[in-house]
Amino acid sequence: MAASVTPGGCGSNVGSLYYSLCDLSAVWGIVLESFAAAGVVGSIILLIVLLASLPFITDKNKRRSVGLHACFLICTLGLFCLTFSFIVGKDFATCASRRFLFGVLFAGCFACLLMQCVRLNLLARSGDQGPQAWVLCLGALGLWLVEVVINTEWLIITIVRYPLSPLNVTGTALGTAANVPCNIANQDFVMALIYVLNLLLAVVVASLPSLCGKHKQRRQEGAFLLITGLLSVFIWVAWITMYVWGNLMTGGPSWDDPTLAIALVSNAWVFLVLYTIPEICTLTQEDGGAPGFGEDLNPSRGVGYETILKDQGAQNMFMENKAFSMDENSDPKVVSPYSGYSGQLRSSVYQPTELAIISKGMGNVSTGHQLFVYMRTHARIHPQIVVLFFNYLLKRKRTLINIHLFKYSSLLFCLDADVHVMAHVYR
Template identity: 55%
Template structure:
């Protein structure tokens, strides 16, 4: 009887999920803005009566184009970057642009209705794409903290490998979670199609704990760089901190609405719009608060360490490089101080006031005169 009861439950679940197959066309006519030959699962992309899908679709399309243009600008700016330290961050910024472009593409999976492919993409790519962006921000913030403490940070390829390692952790977590809950099933049980769409909202949020840890890491690591001695590095820390704070605020709002708010409002069907708006809005936060300011600073800022003179380098005063053609007598008097104590007599046919200078040094240290510096230059 126990097996029979489990079999009845599985059959009921199968009949419910069969209603979500992508090939099924709605019995009603197509909504305004959609053609009659379009499947019902794509109605949100063209339905002019609800509008939320059309608006989010337009915002994501603009985000895709913006991300692509920014990526081209970032790559084209590399030959003109004078700051080697800032140039080393280009790999992380290019990676964030790729992940942000993926977030805009993922939004379309939340606009269309649920079926096996879209649900699997939602469950796997949501955490993977967000963790990729946040891992790069964590490594950039860590680099700024190390730069403040020791005066130099790790090399760019080490930072990129660190971000890759942090990102692969979420990839492994989501892969195992997807395999255990969708692909693998105990022997002897009925395989239910579209099982990836039957996940509870709380389970979906709990699968993103690692992404939330990365958010907190971004904020905590960005704080020390706000007190850096150079203003341009303080700006980088402020950009990272603003991105992390806005990301946390967005996630607090959507998690509250996704788990509790939509059901209290009596409209659980707004779960998909909530996630679609979250992904699109957060992707624009990555562009507006981090990528665009960093690209603007990429070619306009110079290395502050190059502006300071190196230790041990002797810099002659500015007045020693000035030649006053109106007062040759003063130069003559100063040059006499560099001659030997036993000054030879001035030749009778000498016309130059510098003829008595024999070129010998007064001591073992070379002391150039103004005219010697000008002649050498």
């Protein structure tokens, strides 16, 4: 008869099972469903951001932990969704999902956090050689499957083989065989979560050694794990105390559902705010454990480009800068930028000919152009002079070609030497 009266805020077409979602007199249901809906949206957004940032993660150890972060977010999303089953009324489906998924989802979250602690501790011991991604995911899966087996066996025993009689007011009101999953004592519900409590304590204990590492970012990650674990312990102690003893002294069984729903929402938001968001913000940053470029090329270590250049001497560096500004008429001596390797004189390329001797005897006539003008101004031109003139032009052209080839070979030698130097540096 009480269920037939529609509460304020609910429409006439709303079933009695969902009155807590719209009943204005039950403010706790409206507040909790608002926080749960916001948590669902936030978890989906963070999951998309996590997957989208995967190509931008440069640190291989952080890239290996992305799978654990994704599984952790999925379990946290499940906690927010499970809150609605504690806000609505009780039937076979809602009671069965409460008993099974409460421990399973929390076990998934704590298993992922525990494997993150194991990853940090292994990195602290072995330096930058952390565990592979499949090892982390396989470890979390093994820890999670234990709780799945426990809850499955517990449901089979209590529902199929030995169904319990109604133990509280809500169970008495239902009192039908179809609502057997709701007929469970509060103490039995808590006892079924002993394995989850052990995982939570393991997270707190395993996060302590990571605070003693020498890398700042890993210490910060360990601090986030420790704070998340400690707040989760506080939430679990509070709701277990209220669920087992407090409700019997104050509001009775009517406070059971609000207590469990508040525990779900508060712990899920702790997971998002204190661990997931800081971890996603630091995924694209370089890990403090990897040596920087400046450390790798420290001159005190004897490895670096500057050290090798100092060994070659200042003269070779000066000649390298002058190699590209040489001209054939500026200096008769052509010097390679690495003169210690293949320097040679210009006289070895150009040899004086008869035309040079004749031009010396002609006073100011020293070039091919002046020689051509001299021949045009005289009426009588000896044939031997014409032959010598063209021979001079051929010799001059050959000399220019040899000079340019020498310059290009010097340039190629410089580039080859630089390549060998840089290869030695990065070796």
